[in-house]
Amino acid sequence: MRIIISNQSELPIYAQIREQLKEQILSGQIEEGSVLPSIRQLAKETGVSVITTTRAYSDLEAEGFIATMQGKGSVVLAKDNSVVREQYLMRIEEGLTTAIETARAMGLSEEELTEIFQNLLHTPGAD
Numbered sequence: 001m002r003i004i005i006s007n008q009s010e011l012p013i014y015a016q017i018r019e020q021l022k023e024q025i026l027s028g029q030i031e032e033g034s035v036l037p038s039i040r041q042l043a044k045e046t047g048v049s050v051i052t053t054t055r056a057y058s059d060l061e062a063e064g065f066i067a068t069m070q071g072k073g074s075v076v077l078a079k080d081n082s083v084v085r086e087q088y089l090m091r092i093e094e095g096l097t098t099a100i101e102t103a104r105a106m107g108l109s110e111e112e113l114t115e116i117f118q119n120l121l122h123t124p125g126a127d
Contacts, residue, residue, distance in 0.1 A: 001030055001037070003046050013048050017056035025065050025076055026087060036066060036074040063087075 003020050005013055024030045036057070037045065043053040057074055060066045064082070066074045079085070103113045 003042070005046055005048065014052045014055040014059070017042070017046065017048075017053060018059045021056065021060060022063070022065055022087075026091070030076055032076050032078045034076045035072065036076065038073055 003017055005016055009016055039050055039053045043050045066076055068074045
């Protein structure tokens with residue numbers, strides 16, 4: 001797990017931590033069931049306050065990515081939970097929206113776009 005804090009970012013530090021952890025969870029770099037570093041440990045590793053890391057973990061818990069268990073720490077929840085599934089669906093919609101906008105900009109027909117989509121769906125290794 002790697003967290004990089006940028007002083008040039010427009011995002012507050014807690015949000016940078018939250019977004020990087022979320023991205024690592026969604027991409028599978030941090031697997032479900034993994035125990036995250038303690039709040040104090042993460043604060044020390046990133047050089048930020050405990051309050052900042054507490055806020056990042058609280059947000060991740062509220063969003064359904066992690067659960068905090070007394071005496072065990074914060075654990076990454078399964079990807080099949082409804083909140084995380086919704087995050088994946090939003091990501092898919094964003095990607096498809098970008099593809100549709102690009103296709104429209106270049107004058108691609110709906111049939112051509114559908115054919116590209118079908119080909120990608122049936123490409124070996126795409127599942």
